[in-house]
Amino acid sequence: MKSNSNKTHSSRWRAALCVSALGMTSAGFAAELPQEIRSNDGRYRIVIVEGRELRRGIFNQIEFAIVCDDGCGEITVAVSGAMPEHEHGLSYVPKVERCAGNDRHWCVDGLRFHMPGHWELYFDIGSENGMVIQRAQVAFEL
Numbered sequence: 558m559k560s561n562s563n564k565t566h567s568s569r570w571r572a573a574l575c576v577s578a579l580g581m582t583s584a585g586f587a588a589e590l591p592q593e594i595r596s597n598d599g600r601y602r603i604v605i606v607e608g609r610e611l612r613r614g615i616f617n618q619i620e621f622a623i624v625c626d627d628g629c630g631e632i633t634v635a636v637s638g639a640m641p642e643h644e645h646g647l648s649y650v651p652k653v654e655r656c657a658g659n660d661r662h663w664c665v666d667g668l669r670f671h672m673p674g675h676w677e678l679y680f681d682i683g684s685e686n687g688m689v690i691q692r693a694q695v696a697f698e699l
């Protein structure tokens with residue numbers, strides 16, 4: 558009886574290890590963001606502080622700073638994502654707010670890439686007067 562249950566336990570372990578090894582080696586389960594993503598007009602630099610490794614199918618969290626050579630002013634930030642080839646966005650709207658422990662940083666939660674394939678991640682930065690939105694974007698495979 559006892560040896561039976563040990564055997565089951567050990568084969569479960571093997572299966573778990575197998576899945577985990579696949580996740581580590583197969584391209585597509587995880588993607589790494591660059592440390593810095595610049596907005597298309599060159600003004601805003603998104604500097605990723607935490608959470609550069611994105612994984613498919615989970616709620617990823619990212620912490621980032623936005624840096625401008627001349628100071629950014631009172632900006633607004635929205636984060637979204639899309640699979641352009643499938644013509645759809647994220648299945649959940651991620652939450653973006655000033656980080657609780659550091660209000661100079663922005664924290665994104667609920668960033669979930671639900672499908673395998675080519676994704677784009679967008680940071681939309683609204684200017685102080687709210688008149689201009691600049692986008693910083695990055696593409697990756699998950």
Ligand SMILES: [Cu+2]
Binds near residue numbers: 640643672674
């Ligand atoms: Cu898709």
